[in-house]
Amino acid sequence: MSADVEHWNPDMELLGREDLEALQLERLRKTLQRCTSSPFYQAWFRSADFDPRKVGSLADMSNLPCMDKDTLRDGDPTRFLTVPLDDIVRMHSSSGTTGQATVTFHTAADIEAWAELVARCMYMTGVRRTDVFQNMMGYGLFTGGLGFHYAAERIGAMVIPAGSGNSRRQIQLMRDFHTTVVHIIPSYALYLLEVFGELGLDPRTGTDLRIAFIGAEPHTEALRQRIEETYGVDAYNSYGLTEMCGPGVAFECPAKQGMHVWEDSFLVEVLDPVTLELVEEGEEGELVFTTLNREGMPLLRYRTHDLASVHPGECSCGRVHRRISRIKGRSDDMFIIKGVNVFPMQVERVLLEALGVGSNYRIVLDTVGSMDEMRVLVEVAGELWRGEVRELNRLRRKITEELRQEVLVTPLVELVEPGSLPAGEGKAVRVVDKREHARGD
Amino acid sequence: MANQVNVFAQNQPGRLERLTEVLLEEGINIRAITISGADEYGVIKLLVDDPRKAFEALQREGFSAFMKEVIALVMDDQPGGLHRICRVLGESGVNVEDAYGFVFQDRKTAILVVEVENVSAAGEILGSKGLEFLSDDELYSL
Structure with missing residues (x-):
């Protein structure tokens, strides 16, 4: 394999549909074979009366039940491994500290394959070894930082591992080292624009930026265009999840008409979230993935709870890898704020621990100025305090700090009177999303 | 000893009106009142002629109230x-x-x-x- 002028991996990117599906089946069968050495899959196959050796087509996978985050959390994460633990060189984890964490294990080959995929994405949009890539994502357990970092180095670009936050320094780095490509959370890109303004700078003339990757949180086409216009860049959407590898699952090509799922590495199904049957081509449903090129911890028919549709027809770029739409929503109650995945259950547990009693609450997501904010409204019942303002202030500080530690985003905690919030009628009403740019379009 | 009723209230128009309405309905007479605020909420302290009755009425009406000696x-x-x-x-x-x-x-x-x-x-x-x-x-x- 060697890159050509437009493709990092022309062998994979330019496969015909038939060859691609043949490769998928070959890799699927290899993956299923690997899975027979994992204690989890042995039991999983047995309980589903599924014989992995008898899979003769991609469609045969519909005989296997789907799994999701709860399946991953339900016990020791090493039970998914198809290799000895010593062969694992990395773990990543997606969210929170409450309950059992969702862990993904990688072998050296898995890390290599992941970096290759993200390199393919970046190269597709025009990143080359002459570029300077400023990675403004959190490093660490969050996959958005390291995934892009390795890929950019693989391409040969110079990486500035800036991490998140510290806006003035970010701008200084961009100017000092002539950054051409950034990876940035879209809502943060809007905020940073204000900081440019405060410094009397215009990113179009004051920087060398030409490409921005703006995955990690849902955003509208209008927000993309605003970022492109105000920064003078091409902005590309990206899709990934820690359980698959992180970024690199699906990515926009220069046509910007949906994100190509790298089908040589992932089998994608779009299912009705209730019946778990395939939806009609082009209809919206839940994305379900099977890893095709994962050694350490393969995942079969993994429900993402992300709702999207597959674009019909072929892309003008010539790649046959199918394209998915923007993420339209969730089939569960998870939400993303400032690039961080949050489940209302995490907030509920923190409140229960901090207050000692269950309390009615509501999470309001809003855009204030150009920043996204998470407000948590908590009803103060009579038993929570002994009548003093300073106790309330202390309570609010405590809830704020404990929520920050749990969800990694500092919330604005507001104490409200008992009965002032609608009674908890199911999970949906717990979260009110007023962010104008976060809705799917 | 005397008792005072402390009430948690959001800093919003109409909240004091509702609180005093409850006291009026119960025929409670107020000797003294103070309000200390903290941004969007505050604590109202009431010295009244029948603190137990006021406390119970406010609780019943959904206020987060506390009797304090x-x-x-x-x-x-x-x-x-x-x-x-x-x-x-x-x-x-x-x-x-x-x-x-x-x-x-x-x-x-x-x-x-x-x-x-x-x-x-x-x-x-x-x-x-x-x-x-x-x-x-x-x-x-x-």
Whole structure:
């Protein structure tokens, strides 16, 4: 394999549909074979009366039940491994500290394959070894930082591992080292624009930026265009999840008409979230993935709870890898704020621990100025305090700090009177999303 | 000892109106009221003629209310009245967490309501130093 002028991996990117599906089946069968050495899959196959050796087509996978985050959390994460633990060189984890964490294990080959995929994405949009890539994502357990970092180095670009936050320094780095490509959370890109303004700078003339990757949180086409216009860049959407590898699952090509799922590495199904049957081509449903090129911890028919549709027809770029739409929503109650995945259950547990009693609450997501904010409204019942303002202030500080530690985003905690919030009628009403740019379009 | 009713309220138009409406419906008479705010919420402290009744009515109406024991110290309504009380408080090592005062119409007596951490212990010390304080009943029969 060697890159050509437009493709990092022309062998994979330019496969015909038939060859691609043949490769998928070959890799699927290899993956299923690997899975027979994992204690989890042995039991999983047995309980589903599924014989992995008898899979003769991609469609045969519909005989296997789907799994999701709860399946991953339900016990020791090493039970998914198809290799000895010593062969694992990395773990990543997606969210929170409450309950059992969702862990993904990688072998050296898995890390290599992941970096290759993200390199393919970046190269597709025009990143080359002459570029300077400023990675403004959190490093660490969050996959958005390291995934892009390795890929950019693989391409040969110079990486500035800036991490998140510290806006003035970010701008200084961009100017000092002539950054051409950034990876940035879209809502943060809007905020940073204000900081440019405060410094009397215009990113179009004051920087060398030409490409921005703006995955990690849902955003509208209008927000993309605003970022492109105000920064003078091409902005590309990206899709990934820690359980698959992180970024690199699906990515926009220069046509910007949906994100190509790298089908040589992932089998994608779009299912009705209730019946778990395939939806009609082009209809919206839940994305379900099977890893095709994962050694350490393969995942079969993994429900993402992300709702999207597959674009019909072929892309003008010539790649046959199918394209998915923007993420339209969730089939569960998870939400993303400032690039961080949050489940209302995490907030509920923190409140229960901090207050000692269950309390009615509501999470309001809003855009204030150009920043996204998470407000948590908590009803103060009579038993929570002994009548003093300073106790309330202390309570609010405590809830704020404990929520920050749990969800990694500092919330604005507001104490409200008992009965002032609608009674908890199911999970949906717990979260009110007023962010104008976060809705799917 | 006297009792005061503390009520949690959001800092919004109409909240005081609702609270006083509840007291009106119960025929509660207010001797003194203070409001301390903290941004979007605050605590309303009420000295009323029937604190138990007010507390129960407010709770029933959904307010987050709390009955708190306070010391209602009697002062002379003349220069130095407050100073005398404060000197005793200081000498006795009693720390005041919150306080407010009001005068009676006879212009002879004033009341200083103080909140302290340990009401009964503080009451004993202050009593032994000759300070006079009122119970709920005495407070309202004045």
